[in-house]
Amino acid sequence: MASINIERAHRLKRLPPYLFAEIDRMKAEVADSGMDIISLGIGDPDLPTPGHIIEELDVASRKLTNHQYPSYEGMPSYRKAVADWYGSRFGVALDPASEVISLIGSKEGIAHIPLAFVDPGDHVLVPDPAYPVYEIGTYFADGQVHFMPLTAENDFLPDLGAIPTDVAKNTKLMFINYPNNPTAACAEVGFYNELVEFARAYDIIVCSDNAYSEMAFDGYEPISFLNAEGAKDVGVEFHSCSKTYNMTGWRIASAVGNAEVLAGLGAIKTNVDSGVFGAVQEAGIKAMSADQTCVAEMRKMYQGRRDVVMEGLAKLGLQANTPKATFYVWVRCPEGFTSSEFTAHVLRNCGVVTTPGNGFGPSGEGYIRFALTVPEARLKEALERIEKAGF
Numbered sequence: 001m002a003s004i005n006i007e008r009a010h011r012l013k014r015l016p017p018y019l020f021a022e023i024d025r026m027k028a029e030v031a032d033s034g035m036d037i038i039s040l041g042i043g044d045p046d047l048p049t050p051g052h053i054i055e056e057l058d059v060a061s062r063k064l065t066n067h068q069y070p071s072y073e074g075m076p077s078y079r080k081a082v083a084d085w086y087g088s089r090f091g092v093a094l095d096p097a098s099e100v101i102s103l104i105g106s107k108e109g110i111a112h113i114p115l116a117f118v119d120p121g122d123h124v125l126v127p128d129p130a131y132p133v134y135e136i137g138t139y140f141a142d143g144q145v146h147f148m149p150l151t152a153e154n155d156f157l158p159d160l161g162a163i164p165t166d167v168a169k170n171t172k173l174m175f176i177n178y179p180n181n182p183t184a185a186c187a188e189v190g191f192y193n194e195l196v197e198f199a200r201a202y203d204i205i206v207c208s209d210n211a212y213s214e215m216a217f218d219g220y221e222p223i224s225f226l227n228a229e230g231a232k233d234v235g236v237e238f239h240s241c242s243k244t245y246n247m248t249g250w251r252i253a254s255a256v257g258n259a260e261v262l263a264g265l266g267a268i269k270t271n272v273d274s275g276v277f278g279a280v281q282e283a284g285i286k287a288m289s290a291d292q293t294c295v296a297e298m299r300k301m302y303q304g305r306r307d308v309v310m311e312g313l314a315k316l317g318l319q320a321n322t323p324k325a326t327f328y329v330w331v332r333c334p335e336g337f338t339s340s341e342f343t344a345h346v347l348r349n350c351g352v353v354t355t356p357g358n359g360f361g362p363s364g365e366g367y368i369r370f371a372l373t374v375p376e377a378r379l380k381e382a383l384e385r386i387e388k389a390g391f
């Protein structure tokens with residue numbers, strides 16, 4: 001018998017077109033042709049989780065208490081470890097009981113937070129280009145996305161003065177992300193102070209995504225949004241073990257900051273999930289509280305890769321700012337190429353997978369993103385192939 005008529009809900013039909021479909025198809029085609037593929041497409045660390053964290057999981061996974069439902073908001077020891085880490089890393093004081101909750105990866109918290117605060121028609125300010133979850137989480141809550149373009153002229157920071165007053169008045173929530181994916185831009189306290197004032201003026205909840213705070217180079221130390229005066233009055237910050245400790249597969253993160261905002265997010269979460277596996281929380285505690293040598297090594301490794309890519313790009317005459325943080329390089333397309341065209345060119349002719357900038361939002365047009373997720377030798381090879389193919 002034929003199946004029933006299965007129609008997707010409005011919220012799924014509203015999703016923006018998947019701009020990577022054409023690239024995915026082309027990648028399969030190039031792979032089928034037998035060409036060796038170098039993938040600089042996905043922002044996922046290529047090295048394993050440090051051994052001491054895995055060992056902690058091994059021990060913690062055998063404890064009976066961890067076989068039962070975990071506490072929804074995170075076990076007290078996990079929340080305390082996050083608060084202690086914020087204290088020592090950023091000098092930000094947090095009450096573990098009310099100002100920290102656990103998340104099943106920061107993506108989960110980012111996707112859910114609009115459900116707690118956004119009513120149909122409310123505006124959400126979303127950077128453009130950006131990590132796609134800010135926009136999609138807004139759609140799932142039936143909110144209206146207002147893009148804040150990030151341009152080279154403004155150092156890839158949103159121009160708060162350019163947000164129309166009537167939009168700001170109808171805005172419930174805004175997302176920001178520094179160090180930034182995909183542009184690798186960083187923000188300093190002056191910008192965050194301005195942001196707090198703006199949020200106060202219009203009662204906007206600021207959601208800062210700080211996933212890349214530890215992936216920084218040349219001694220640079222990214223700050224937290226919560227370093228701004230009064231930040232805790234207006235918002236929260238998402239942080240994650242994913243990028244810092246090569247733990248993208250583990251799904252452990254946190255949201256910290258304004259207690260009322262976290263309580264709202266928690267009210268959604270207690271009805272959707274039942275928290276993070278206790279053993280994974282214990283591994284997260286270990287990651288944050290143990291000696292941080294593995295993080296220093298991670299920085300050194302990505303800095304070496306970054307230098308290889310920057311040198312290669314300079315030789316090719318391609319323009320990109322030298323990233324102070326993140327494992328992305330945001331490369332301007334050469335004359336005569338759109339983002340899609342240049343991505344297709346390096347894929348077809350060089351077997352190098354990159355991400356077209358317009359896939360992160362309309363203002364990403366004219367750029368492609370390289371992820372530094374393969375060893376130096378492969379990065380060199382990728383750039384040599386691009387040089388040989390020309391453009």
Ligand SMILES: *Cc1c(COP(=O)(O)O)cnc(C)c1O
Nearest residue numbers: 105106107131181211240242253
């Ligand atoms: C990788 C990444 C994250 C981390 O996501 P998790 O769900 O914690 O793994 C968050 N935000 C941005 C912008 C990212 O690129």
